Amino acid sequence: MSEMKIVSGNYAAAYGSKLSRAEVVAAYPITPQTEVVEKIAQLVAEGEMDAEFIKVESEHSAMAASIAASNAGARAFTATSAHGLALMHELLMWASGARLPVVMTNINRAMGPPWSVWADHHDTLAQKGTGQLQFFCENNQEVLDSVIMAYKICEDEEIMLPAMIVEDAFILSHTKEPVEIYDQELVDDFLPSYDPDYKLDVDQPLGFGSLGMPDWYMDFRYKIFEAMEKVPEKVEEVNQEFKEVFGRDPGGLIEEYKTDGVDVLIVTMGSISSTSKDVIDELREEGHNIGLARLRTFRPFPVEKFRELIKGVNVVGVLDRNYTFGHGGDAAREIKDAIYGHHEPIVKDYIVGLGGRDLTPKILKNIMEDAIALQDKGLDKEIEWVDLKVNQKRWRR
């Protein structure tokens, strides 16, 4: 029987892995991820989850163990955050190159120094080049849903790539809200067991991950390119199927919130999308033709979808809860890249909420009104850092 529980984002991730029948969980604790694996350990110990729980000595080992488990034909799950994710970097790339559908949850947390445990997207986005799929969640339900969907997407034999399901530190990970924990049978019907064609098997010995000479390496990498190109369609397909089976739409590539025919489009990722929807409603009631695109799938970047979405739009205000020094906010840069040569509205990059800086409805409204005003006055600044101490008064009024 499905049941409604009031759980944190961390527990939602744990239940997601349970419902997905993850078989091997290898993880190392780090704030604010610890409860994900504590819960899994509890579920395994109480016999509610049939998985091998491996306490490893670092995040690097967590991904290494997950890779080996996946290679042996087991459905592998792990979780980490920020510095732990950074420590895993080498193996995030390995999982992708090895074409292994390891699914993990990353709790978005700021990188130090300064030392911080709070919400920030840079940790995830700094790993955007690893060949992992990346899905940003808006609420706890979506975390659970996304874990289940990720296995379905990733284990497709045309895909066979790893994924990270990403949730904001504390705002989702430690905030409890109602989440539907589906009936196991319903999930089993939706998600078949993992059964790869090639795996580590003593009865049929094979070698994995060996040398690729210059005359073949590139061709192997081209195959990853081909697989990744198939992902957007697969995401939408699985999303649609999920909708039909579970009665819920997690958002696919991009969730379109009142975007039909808008002049101003606000783009957000993660939990600020949720608060932003209240503000969008308020501004629309005040007569503004504004909508919100919640960028859910960051890798692969939904280029085609964006090109469609921005047709007829005058201004795109992108809220980047991250910054790549020497480059800009990652979402804004990728959006501009996607629409180059197509319809090019004004695009303004708002850098927000780094290190857990709170994004109140008031600040969000000020940002959106700033974007609206660009229609008349034109682009003032390409990149604007919002609610720094030095400009707080302006953004909090």
Add this chain to the structure above:
Amino acid sequence: MSEEEDVFRIVIDPKDHRDLPRTVITDCPSDLMNKTGSWRTLRPIVDKDKCIKCGICWKFCPDVSIHVKEEGAEVDYDFCKGCGICAKECPVDAIEMKKEEDYV
């Protein structure tokens, strides 16, 4: 000025990023302000008759909060967090972990 106010004499009162140093730098010793002994729920009690002054407790203590003196190992209760590692590692079982609330 109290000892605590003294510590802040060279810490600037930043208004915005322009007043900050290039990265986060804390004045030393910040410990004077942060007596982590208040975090304890269990406290190590050393039986000085049993103590052989081997120094293993000092070696293992993650917080530099137990020191070997003339009469035996002495806990610095201002900073000891009560982790219990010293009690666990002591080769002669000279250290026992007791409830903090019995000593407050």
Add this chain to the structure above:
Amino acid sequence: MIEIRFHGRGGQGSVIASELLARAAFAEEKDVQSFPMYGVERRGAPVTAFTRIDENVVRDKSKIHTPDIVIVLDMALLDSVDVTEGLKPDGKIILNTGKPPEEVDLGVDNPKYTVDASEIAVKHGLGSKVAPIVNTAILGAVVKATGIVDIETLVDVIKEHAPAKKEENAKAAEEAYEKVRGEKDE
């Protein structure tokens, strides 16, 4: 939407209080959210926890800055924490103290309610005299003072979700419900 802020110390159960209240409201078909002031927690340090309750879906995931209700589990916090910060002009404050509300001066005009939750907790064997676990008791008082959920719902939720001593916790809530006092006794 109703926003509630709890002030306590690590180990007093403020976070569980915020969760139990959310569960009770959820049982009455509201949408809810509960979360602690996030950070590096430890026993003895001031803890702030929050609950949001709404008839409609709660989408706001920002911090609570202007609570409608403030609950103080430990009066000693008043020295270091401004518990009335951001409290709405007509927002209610419920405090754990044996003093009658008229004798509690917080420098604001907001309606105050007091209950000796520590005494009630100790009486029901919840925690120790030095460290009573007052969360369920104070919730009983909150329910009486604000009517935010029914006492029966709260009691049911406590019996289902209290980590230990379910009966004792439920009784503590009921006793505090009876004993809490407002400034002008209704």
